[in-house]
Amino acid sequence: MIDNYTKYPNTWDEMFDESGKIRDTYRSFEHFLKSTPIDTINQMQDFSSQLFRDHGITFTVYNDNKGVERIFPFDVLPRIIKQSEWNVIEAGIKQRIRALNLFLRDAYHEQFIFKDGIIPRELLLNNSCFIREMTHLNVPKNIYTHISGVDLIRNNDGEFYVLEDNLRTPSGVSYMLENRQISRRLYPNLMPKSKVLPVDNYPQLLYQQLKTLVNKQNPEIVLLTPGLYNSAYYEHTTLARLMGVELVEGNDLVLDNHEVFMKTAGGLKKVDIIYRRIDDDYLDPLNFNSESVLGLAGIMEAYRQGNVVIVNAPGTGIADDKAMYVYVPDMISYYLNEEPILKNIQTYQLGKPEERDFVFKNIDEMVLKKTDGSGGYGMLMGKNATEAEINDYIKEVNKKPQKYIAQPILSLSSAPCIIDNELSPRCVDLRPFAICGADEIKVCPGGLSRVALKKNSLVVNSSQGGGSKDTWVIKN
Amino acid sequence: MLSRVANNLFWMDRYIERSYGLLNLIKTNFNSTLDSGDYSSWNNILSIYLGIDKNQQFENYQDSLSIIKFILFDKNNANTHLNMIINARENARSVQEHISRELWLSVNKYYLHFSNTDIINKYENDDPITFVNDLLLFNHIYYSVADITQERGNAYCFMNLGKYLERVVQSIDFISVRINTMDLKNENIYESFFWKNLLISIGGYQLYLKKYKSIFGHENIIEMIALNENFPRSIKYSVNKLHIHIERLYRFNNLEDNQLLFKIGKLKNHLNYTTIENIKEEGIDAFLFYLQSELREISSIINKTFFYQIQ
Numbered sequence: 001m002i003d004n005y006t007k008y009p010n011t012w013d014e015m016f017d018e019s020g021k022i023r024d025t026y027r028s029f030e031h032f033l034k035s036t037p038i039d040t041i042n043q044m045q046d047f048s049s050q051l052f053r054d055h056g057i058t059f060t061v062y063n064d065n066k067g068v069e070r071i072f073p074f075d076v077l078p079r080i081i082k083q084s085e086w087n088v089i090e091a092g093i094k095q096r097i098r099a100l101n102l103f104l105r106d107a108y109h110e111q112f113i114f115k116d117g118i119i120p121r122e123l124l125l126n127n128s129c130f131i132r133e134m135t136h137l138n139v140p141k142n143i144y145t146h147i148s149g150v151d152l153i154r155n156n157d158g159e160f161y162v163l164e165d166n167l168r169t170p171s172g173v174s175y176m177l178e179n180r181q182i183s184r185r186l187y188p189n190l191m192p193k194s195k196v197l198p199v200d201n202y203p204q205l206l207y208q209q210l211k212t213l214v215n216k217q218n219p220e221i222v223l224l225t226p227g228l229y230n231s232a233y234y235e236h237t238t239l240a241r242l243m244g245v246e247l248v249e250g251n252d253l254v255l256d257n258h259e260v261f262m263k264t265a266g267g268l269k270k271v272d273i274i275y276r277r278i279d280d281d282y283l284d285p286l287n288f289n290s291e292s293v294l295g296l297a298g299i300m301e302a303y304r305q306g307n308v309v310i311v312n313a314p315g316t317g318i319a320d321d322k323a324m325y326v327y328v329p330d331m332i333s334y335y336l337n338e339e340p341i342l343k344n345i346q347t348y349q350l351g352k353p354e355e356r357d358f359v360f361k362n363i364d365e366m367v368l369k370k371t372d373g374s375g376g377y378g379m380l381m382g383k384n385a386t387e388a389e390i391n392d393y394i395k396e397v398n399k400k401p402q403k404y405i406a407q408p409i410l411s412l413s414s415a416p417c418i419i420d421n422e423l424s425p426r427c428v429d430l431r432p433f434a435i436c437g438a439d440e441i442k443v444c445p446g447g448l449s450r451v452a453l454k455k456n457s458l459v460v461n462s463s464q465g466g467g468s469k470d471t472w473v474i475k476n
Numbered sequence: 477m478l479s480r481v482a483n484n485l486f487w488m489d490r491y492i493e494r495s496y497g498l499l500n501l502i503k504t505n506f507n508s509t510l511d512s513g514d515y516s517s518w519n520n521i522l523s524i525y526l527g528i529d530k531n532q533q534f535e536n537y538q539d540s541l542s543i544i545k546f547i548l549f550d551k552n553n554a555n556t557h558l559n560m561i562i563n564a565r566e567n568a569r570s571v572q573e574h575i576s577r578e579l580w581l582s583v584n585k586y587y588l589h590f591s592n593t594d595i596i597n598k599y600e601n602d603d604p605i606t607f608v609n610d611l612l613l614f615n616h617i618y619y620s621v622a623d624i625t626q627e628r629g630n631a632y633c634f635m636n637l638g639k640y641l642e643r644v645v646q647s648i649d650f651i652s653v654r655i656n657t658m659d660l661k662n663e664n665i666y667e668s669f670f671w672k673n674l675l676i677s678i679g680g681y682q683l684y685l686k687k688y689k690s691i692f693g694h695e696n697i698i699e700m701i702a703l704n705e706n707f708p709r710s711i712k713y714s715v716n717k718l719h720i721h722i723e724r725l726y727r728f729n730n731l732e733d734n735q736l737l738f739k740i741g742k743l744k745n746h747l748n749y750t751t752i753e754n755i756k757e758e759g760i761d762a763f764l765f766y767l768q769s770e771l772r773e774i775s776s777i778i779n780k781t782f783f784y785q786i787q
Contacts, residue, residue, distance in 0.1 A: 056569065056584045228570050241573035252478050265482045265630060265782040266729030 001423045002033050005416060008425050008456070012156050012413040014079055025080040025474060028190055038421050044076045045418060048182045057178050059231045059462065067229060072175060073467030075417040076186055079428055079449040083197070086445060086473045089160055092342030093150050093434050094441045095332060100165060100319050101436065102335040104144035107318060108134045118334050119327045126402065127324075128372060129317025131280065133287055133300055140213050140306070141438040144313040147206070147275075149173070149447075152342070152430045154413035162342050163410075163429065165328065167312060167320040169277050172448040172468075173202060173433050174235035177242070179470035180446075195475040197445035202433065203242035205444065209437030210273050213309045219272035222248045222262060226278045226294045236277050250278075253296045260299065260308045273309040274299075280314045322405045323349065323371040345410065351402030359406040363390060366406045368397065381458075383409060412458055415469065417451060427452040429460050430471065446471040477630040481574055483783045484567040485631050488575075488583070489622075490638035491564035495557055496615045497646045498525055502544055503608045504677035509540050511669045518543050524649055526555045544604055549596060557611070561590050575635075576625035579618070586614040630728050633721040637778065640721070644714040644771065647701050650678060652764050655694050655701075668692065678709050698760065699752040711767065712747045718774075719744045725782070736777045743770050 007013050007020075015026040022030045049071060052058070058069035081089075106113050107124060114121045124130060149170025151163040180199055183191060210221050225236040227249050240247035252262050253271065261268040276283065282292040284300040302308045318324060326347045329340040348355040350368075359366050363382040370378040380393045397404045414425035432447030449469040450460035460466040501521055509515055518540070522528045526547065548557045565587040572580050589595070590611070599607050626632050654674065671692040675681040680700060687704075688696045704710045719740045726737055746766075755763045 053588060054581060054585060056572075056580070228566065233569075237569070237572040244573075246478055246481075247570075247573055248478060249480065252480050263479045264729075265477050265479055265634075265725070266731065 001038065002030065005423045005425070008411075008414050008427075010156055011411050011425070011427075012154050012158050013425060014154075014413055014415040014428070016416075025082055028194055029077065029080075032187075032190060033423065038418075041076065041418055042421070044186050048074050048076060048186065051182055051185070052178070055178070057174070057234055059234060060229065061231065061463070072462055073451075073453060074179060074182065075426075075451055075453075075467055075469045077416055077418060078183060078470040078472045079415045079430075080194075080472045080474060081430075081446075083445075083473055083476050085160075086197075088341060089152065089430075089432065090443045090445070092160075092162075092340070093148075093432060093443050095336065095338060095341050096150065096162065096165060096328060097145065097148055097434050097436055097441050099328065099331040099335050100148075100167065101142070101144055103331045104313070104316060104319050105139075105142055106335075108144075108315065109136060113331065113334055116334075118330050119324070122402070123323050123327075124318065127318045127321065129280070129315060129321065131315035133304065134313070134315040137304055139313050140309045143213070143436050143438070145316045145319070146209070146213075146311045146313075146436050148312075148434045148436070149431045150434065152432070153345075153410060154430075155345075156411045156413075160342060160430070161345050162325075162328070163345060164322075165320045165325065166431075167316040168279065169312065170431070170433070171232045171235055171277075172431055172450075173444075174238040175468050176433070176444070176446060176448045176471070177202060177238065179448075179468060183470045183472075194472060196472040197475070199444050199446045202444045203239060205442055206239070206275075206435055207243045207245070209435045209442060210275060210309075210311060212438035213311070214272050216272060220246075220262075220270060221273040221275065222246045222271050224248055224250070224253075224274050224276040224278060224295075226282070230277075232277065239275075245275075250294045250296050253299075255296065255298045255302060258298070258302045258305050258307055260296070260302050271308060273311060275311045280317065283310070283314060321371050322347075322369055323351075323402070326405070345407050348406045349402070350397055350404040350406060355406075356397075356401055360394065365408055367409055368393060368404055368406045371403050371405055381409070410458065412452070412460075415449070415451070417453070417469075419453070424455075426455075427458050427460065428469065445473040477574065477634075479783050481571050482630065482634045484571045485574065485634040486638035486783075488564050488567035488571070488638065489635040490642045491560045491567065492583075492615060492618055493639045493642040494555075494646070495560040495564070496612070497642075498547070498555075498557055498560070499608050499612050499615065500677050500679065501525070502547060503605060503612075504673045506540050506544060506604055506608075507676075508670065508673040511673075515540060515543070520653055521547070524653055526553050528553075541604060544608075545596075545599060548599065558590060561587055571631070574631045576621070576627070578621050578625045582614070582617050582621045586618065589614065630725065633725045633728070634782070636717060636721045637725075640714040640717045641771070641775065641778075643709060644711055644718070647678070647709055647711050647714065648764060648767055648771075651698055651701055651760070655697055671697075680707055680709065683707055695752060695756070698755065702755065702763075703747065703750065703752065715740070715744050715747055722778075731781065733781070736774070736781050739770070739774050739777060743767075743774070746770075 005016065007016060015023060017023055052071040052074065058071055060067040060069055103113065113119050114124060145167040147170065149166040149172060151166065152160045153163050154160050176199055207221065211219060223236055223240045223245055225233060225247055227233070237247055246262060248262055254261050254263060254268065260271040260274070262271055278294050281289045283295040284297060285292045285295060286297045287300045299308070303310050325344065326349060329344055332338055332340045348359050350356045350359060359368070366382045368380040380389065382390070412427035412429055415428045416423050417426045419426070428449050428451050430447055430449050432443055434441055434443045449471045451467045451469055452458055452460045453467045454465050457465065505517055505521060509517060550556045551558065553559070565583050568575060568580055568583040622635065672681060675684050675697070678701070684700060687700065700707055700710065702711045705712050705716065707713060722736055722740050
């Protein structure tokens with residue numbers, strides 16, 4: 001099976017080096033792949049799908065108003081990272097999160113970074129994620145982004161680059177946990193031998209980090225979900241279950257004298273920390289979207305008065321959109337006086353005429369994105385688009401060029417997957433999860449490796465044919 | 477515990493209990509039509525369980541197999557087995573952090589088994605009794621898993637509240653519809669298979685034989701279903717269980733207003749000091765009417781006490 005493996009051209013492969021030799025990290029899998037018949041591997045694949053289904057590990061997709069539960073495709077071969085590489089990633093993420101928190105505080109207070117001309121002020125003024133109610137508000141322990149999922153890719157030079165900082169309500173962490181559970185079942189011998197760093201304590205880590213946000217012995221922490229019909233509902237129940245906290249919906253909460261309570265069978269119970277998995281827009285109908293029935297009217301005032309902690313803080317979206325992304329290395333040197341450990345991907349801002357011209361001339365090599373888009377929507381992949389599609393897109397861009405950015409077409413690294421009875425490369429990214437508490441930032445060793453299951457595709461999003469792999473960080 | 481969660485737990489068990497009652501009825505009614513050849517016996521089930529009124533009943537369905545298929549699989553009627561399992565599972569899905577992992581897996585497996593696209597084929601190619609027995613096994617697994625894995629806290633009590641309230645309602649329906657309105661002119665009722673099926677449908681045949689030997693009569697059956705304290709489907713047994721769990725809920729949640737405890741205690745004691753002779757004197761209709769109105773009130777106080785915040 002290994003002999004028939006055809007690598008993608010100009011792509012870093014996680015298992016094979018340029019000369020086609022197997023990298024050290026995958027040594028144990030060489031033996032596994034050589035000695036295991038394909039039927040057995042297919043059975044492992046079936047076994048894992050069945051396990052996902054039986055456990056109800058599903059996400060809901062909506063078609064014609066009818067929700068269909070799907071499982072997130074899982075490839076049985078793990079993606080393996082050396083601990084020495086991981087250490088760099090970890091340090092890089094911590095550095096970024098520190099800088100981003102300082103930036104958020106600055107942006108909602110004195111705005112030095114804008115006054116000093118490091119970042120153009122328009123990016124803040126025109127930012128739809130900017131929340132006026134957050135200005136000059138001192139958030140608990142000065143933390144804005146408590147939970148972040150930083151998307152990384154490995155470029156063809158073998159280095160990790162940051163693709164996106166997800167600072168709002170990043171999801172996927174339950175898949176990191178479940179994938180590991182399945183690996184345990186699939187590789188009862190291989191796993192312990194490989195000395196994989198554990199990820200299972202993420203829920204405890206999260207709980208302990210959240211606890212540091214208030215000065216209280218046993219704060220009441222709840223997880224606020226939009227409800228059963230949300231596509232990430234499974235993740236919400238899993239985290240609540242594993243952290244041992246209540247999973248609440250907006251209707252379960254009530255305000256009294258600007259304090260938040262939950263309605264229990266034994267009466268009202270005060271809530272101290274809300275880990276919310278609903279977007280800013282739906283958080284408080286009095287302040288934001290007045291049609292929202294998901295949040296709690298008046299919660300922003302309770303938050304402003306310091307009676308409840310909202311995690312992540314409202315308004316973090318200003319720091320993770322694609323236009324602000326360009327300036328993260330500048331934030332790192334401005335606030336921390338450090339060199340960025342993890343690089344950004346070269347990004348062109350279409351708001352700048354010369355960069356726009358350059359992008360339009362080289363559109364075949366570019367990916368164009370909306371600065372406020374997510375989930376892989378609203379993108380144009382230059383080399384795959386027809387002329388008409390390109391022209392339409394350019395027309396849209398010219399209406400509001402500052403709303404768009406472009407990046408050279410990336411080469412995501414590939415990892416071997418089992419596809420149609422063969423070992424075949426597919427592109428992967430990596431989303432590690434970082435949790436910021438009052439005293440320190442912790443990053444769970446591993447994360448979610450998403451896989452673009454379509455051949456030659458770069459799109460890893462679950463809504464568009466993506467799958468996932470377990471991510472092993474192994475001791476050197 | 478959140479009121480909404482309590483309410484979901486309550487309904488999760490209520491749906492499972494109801495589906496259990498329905499499956500047993502399907503099985504025994506099918507059996508009795510094999511003996512009697514009288515399909516009209518389905519009408520009662522269709523009206524009590526599926527809310528289908530007499531005049532739109534099943535001219536199109538000529539045989540038990542197609543009626544059972546409807547009761548099991550119809551998507552549009554809210555009370556079919558399919559919809560009850562979907563509802564039980566939806567309720568379970570939203571309270572996963574309060575039920576044992578094993579219990580969630582068992583409900584989810586039941587749902588996956590019964591919502592599988594092949595299941596109708598399987599029904600059509602299988603003997604219906606075997607098919608229903610396979611389903612009943614899922615109910616049995618559910619009860620056992622709940623028994624051995626579920627922590628005895630709030631969650632367990634709310635589940636039991638749902639279960640026994642549903643059961644007592646079913647037992648009252650059973651007496652009022654299947655015994656009390658019995659057509660005494662129907663010659664079948666003098667046949668032992670009729671009684672046998674009736675008793676099997678609520679799982680009381682063996683106990684009945686032991687207690688009343690082979691003397692069949694509707695007074696004996698009423699006595700057993702209403703007042704036998706060891707018969708797990710009797711009204712008395714279920715009310716005792718309700719009392720136990722309500723008392724625990726009072727303790728767990730430090731409730732002050734003891735209206736609910738008072739009501740359920742009163743009903744429990746009423747049944748304790750009632751004999752079949754009393755019921756006969758009072759009249760079966762009056763007895764049932766009393767039970768129904770007490771339970772309606774208890775239901776509404778349960779709502780007010782524990783779930784009111786979600787109304």
